[in-house]
Every structure is written in C-alpha cells, then in structure tokens.
Amino acid sequence: MKKIILLGYMGCGKSTIAQKLSGMISVPYVDLDEYIEKKEKMSIKQIFENHGEIHFRKLEHTYFLELLNNPDENIIGLGGGTPCYANNHELLIGDGVASIYLKASIDTLFNRLVSNKSKRPLIADKSEEEMKEFIAKHLFDRSFYYNHAQYKVNVDDKSIEETVNDILNLLA
Numbered sequence: 553m554k555k556i557i558l559l560g561y562m563g564c565g566k567s568t569i570a571q572k573l574s575g576m577i578s579v580p581y582v583d584l585d586e587y588i589e590k591k592e593k594m595s596i597k598q599i600f601e602n603h604g605e606i607h608f609r610k611l612e613h614t615y616f617l618e619l620l621n622n623p624d625e626n627i628i629g630l631g632g633g634t635p636c637y638a639n640n641h642e643l644l645i646g647d648g649v650a651s652i653y654l655k656a657s658i659d660t661l662f663n664r665l666v667s668n669k670s671k672r673p674l675i676a677d678k679s680e681e682e683m684k685e686f687i688a689k690h691l692f693d694r695s696f697y698y699n700h701a702q703y704k705v706n707v708d709d710k711s712i713e714e715t716v717n718d719i720l721n722l723l724a
C-alpha cells in the first residue's frame with residue numbers, strides 16, 4: 553500500500569497514531585498540519601490569524617495533493633477538516649490508497665481536546681460548555697465526509713497500541 557491516510561475529528565488521534573504506526577511498520581509518516589507549517593514557515597494558528605480559514609483550506613488542499621502525488625510509501629495524518637473541503641473526500645478512495653476513519657465519540661473527543669485546544673483555532677477560544685455543543689454539531693456535519701473512508705476504526709476506550717493493532721489487522 554502506497555499511502556495510508558488517517559482521518560477523523562480533532563483529537564481522535566490522527567497525529568499520535570500516524571507516528572506510532574509509522575514506528576511499528578517502518579513506513580515514514582507525514583502529518584499534514586506539520587507539513588503545511590514547515591512549507592509556509594508559520595504555525596496553523598498564525599495562518600488562521602493572518603490569512604483566515606479559507607486561505608488555510610486552500611493550502612491544505614494543495615499540500616494534500618502534493619503528498620498524494622509523491623510516489624513514496626507513507627502514512628499521512630490529515631487535519632480534522634481536510635476531508636470536508638475542496639472535494640478532498642474524493643481523494644480518500646483510489647489505487648494505492650487505504651483511508652481509515654478514526655471514529656471517536658463526543659465524550660472521547662471532548663476529554664482529549666479540553667486540555668489541548670490552544671493550537672486548534674476552531675476551538676481555542678471556547679469555554680468547556682461551548683466546546684461540547686460545538687463538537688457535537690460539528691462532528692454531525694462532518695461525519696458525511698468522514699464516512700467516505702474505506703475503513704473505520706473505533707478508538708473509544710482504546711490505548712494507542714490497541715488502535716494501532718486494529719489498523720494492522722485490517723490492513724493485513
């Protein structure tokens with residue numbers, strides 16, 4: 553498999569799992585957010601603040617295509633919104649691509665994001681109460697796109713190792 557793509561809502565574990573899976577199967581990983589930050593020499597937060605979300609979505613699409621068109625074998629951890637803009641969901645299916653939706657409940661996402669929101673512009677300024685409501689609505693809107701993935705792995709109550717094992721089993 554040339555490209556293993558991990559997708560799902562903010563906090564589902566895309567970046568963490570991509571890195572761990574990479575170590576397990578000795579396939580390099582690229583985190584799309586980190587790739588954008590390196591290419592643009594700016595943090596995601598700065599891109600949102602200085603240029604706005606629409607500009608970020610354009611960059612996200614351009615760099616996602618760039619990674620897909622690179623012939624190397626790798627694991628790509630997307631940003632939470634990547635499949636939901638610019639018809640990126642259509643790129644989740646194709647020759648040499650395995651796309652995996654890391655599916656998490658609202659409670660799991662909330663618990664992981666509550667202490668981890670400062671680098672995520674969409675939730676950085678929200679109170680705990682606002683966040684729960686936001687995640688619930690936003691996840692509902694985005695699920696349509698996430699469900700275009702070829703595979704789905706439930707991550708609730710699983711350790712990083714358990715999720716990686718589930719991925720290895722479905723790719724075997």
Ligand SMILES: Nc1ncnc2c1ncn2[C@@H]1O[C@H](COP(=O)(O)OP(=O)(O)O)[C@@H](O)[C@H]1O
Pocket residue numbers: 560561562563564565566567568569629632664668710711712715
């Ligand atoms: N079982 C787990 N699997 C993945 N991430 C976990 C798990 N338990 C806690 N986390 C934490 O959840 C947070 C969000 O993970 P991250 O990989 O940044 O998600 P994403 O890239 O999908 O937004 C991280 O701080 C990570 O350490």
Ligand SMILES: O=C(O)C1=C[C@@H](OP(=O)(O)O)[C@@H](O)[C@H](O)C1
Pocket residue numbers: 560561562563566567585596630631632633634671672673674
């Ligand atoms: O869900 C989103 O729209 C976003 C998710 C973030 O990535 P993570 O899902 O890795 O937090 C990052 O791309 C940006 O803050 C926007």
Ligand SMILES: [Mg+2]
Pocket residue numbers: 566567568583585629630631
């Ligand atoms: Mg991430």
